[in-house]
Amino acid sequence: MEIPQFLEYQEHEAVDNSAQKVPILPSDAIKEKQAGPPHEALFLILTYLPLFELLAMNQVCTSLRDAVNKDVLSWLNIIVDKALSLKLSDEILMKITSKANGRLRTLALMNCAKITDNGLQQVVEQNPLISKLYLPACTGLTPEGVIRAVKTLSDHGHCLKSIMINGIYNINKQHLETLESYLHEMNLDAKKEQPGSWPLLLLEYMDSPTFRHDKGHTIIDLEVCPKCDEVRMVFDCPRWACKRMIERSMTRCRGCRFCILRCQECGGCVDSQEIEEAVCAHILCSDCWLHLPKCNFCNKPYCKQHVDNKCCTSGSTGFVCEVCYAKYIVNLPSIVEYVDF
């Protein structure tokens, strides 16, 4: 009698589970001889590391620890990412930023919900030379707190070139105007050199949000959406001649994400009639949907952000998405029980 295909999946799942218990080691490790002193280049990368990785390097060996601790350069650009964002308290922030000896240049706190206005103010008072202040989704902050911090920087250091505040609650047009006036005053030269700014594409923003200033994007990440008149992040369209532009000739395809739906893969605008959905519920345009690999069961693709959530089953090509996997494969043992062999 043929073993039903369902049982095969179950076996493979068991094998997968046991395989996952082995610690994940880099397949690409420098293996040729006994471990030794750190490569010279490792000292070069220190200033590029976000906080979490910097702290890890600090623990690798004595020479790297010395380099991290004694070199103030590694502490001038603090980037707190997903790994540490929820652990960062005001106190820890103070401790970390004090290592810059007052010369902190970039403070990027991505989704650091525990940081308060007071915490931010303390850092800013001790480090007036900050030029990039990125606080996206730091929901513990208020618009008033941000304004106070920006004013302090304007009065004392006058170096602020770029801020991100998308995700902080309750920012209205007045707040935005106040911030704009401080920032434009600090960047009069920049305005003369670059009358316009580089268009902001969804894809670029998601890939490397903290490089916005280097790419010539706007000084504040928020503006008033030309379509709905609310304070939002506004994106441009990467399509050379997108449908929207052609249909409503003359209006640029610029708007917030509520007004103009964009494909998660390519950032291009998507008509409400031709929306395709990914497993993760993100929107895709039909072109991107066509060339992405799809789940064997429900025929939906993943967007590249979530593609690691797919479940592979050996013995068949392609993949099964996590939803179908849970629905059809994990639940099978109860179905199999009813089959009489």
Add this chain to the structure above:
Amino acid sequence: MSTSTDNNASITQESGPSAAVQDIQKKIVVRTADGEVFNLKEEVAMEIDIIKTFFQEDSISYETVMPLPNVEGWEMVKVIEYCTKHVELKHKVDGYKERKAFQALFVQNLSTKSLLALTNTANYLEVKYLLDFLCQAVSEQIKNKDVDYVRELFGVENDFNDEEYEQVKAEAPWAHENLNNDLH
């Protein structure tokens, strides 16, 4: 050497009408540590600050072959590849996707060891944007990874004694608590 002919070949492949003009374009010659000789187009060579300084500061004639004793042949090939692409994309408005695709291919077949060696070279040659890119690439490799992984990846020996190690961990105890639970 195949590398020199590659450089020459890339000129004739470019757009027809200006090919004749480019043939007359000045070339700069460098020699790497392993004796390989490279003919660089002037505009690409000038992207490499150490070369630019060498020729411009003392007005040295382009006939001089510049020695690069700290650079290997294969590294020079990669540096030229990156700089050439950079010059090409400089004036393109919508080069973002192309640049991303190129960068992904550029590091695809490089081992960790090679990546580190190339990073050092980019630093020595003083090509800022290449150094930035390579440092980012190395930094991506250890993103969200713990200390053991980093040591293993870069082949670094743990030379802390127990006391020192406890001290270093005590500096930021909150950073590595519940490591596996938080990362998803």
